[in-house]
Amino acid sequence: NAGVTQTPKFQVLKTGQSMTLQCAQDMNHNSMYWYRQDPGMGLRLIYYSASEGTTDKGEVPNGYNVSRLNKREFSLRLESAAPSQTSVYFCASSEWGVVGEQYFGPGTRLTVT
């Protein structure tokens, strides 16, 4: 039981390049989330998916798109990376009815130069 997995672990992009961060969970959870973590700012929600087939914006969605491919997988895409998107990205999942008990992946450290 791997829990929540994220790929890649590290990535360096040049300004304007695109990339997709992948996330998968094997706990049969309905809800999945993407956060970014910046020094001194805690975690901020980018997008979430309450269930397969639905996605909603969080606090900081600009510059990102998401796809809930199936119940297991939730990807985050940067279409044209900017230095302001340098951050650590975390994916999380949770069950319906278990408010707030999120399970987090190990994170992806992204640097945009």
Next chain:
Amino acid sequence: AQSVTQLDSHVSVSEGTPVLLRCNYSSSYSPSLFWYVQHPNKGLQLLLKYTSAATLVKGINGFEAEFKKSETSFHLTKPSAHMSDAAEYFCVVSGITGNQFYFGTGTSLTVIP
């Protein structure tokens, strides 16, 4: 609107002494509240949660938190710090829909041998 304020960005304690990490929240409804821990270069792990049941909540690794509505606080305590407690701690409040979560900026706990 809901928000979380962690009153200390950094706390240092000696091994074996009590730990107090302070969290105040603001919410227009009765929220759920959580504490998560993040060890270096790791994802986040749930320590404990309050979801309108008992106001004193026990979590993993000997941590407790008390929900005080009159003070809008949810402080995290532990009677005796251990070296392995050194980590970043986040206080989190749920959004009104239960699908969004708002993180504090974190408190870094150092345990001195």
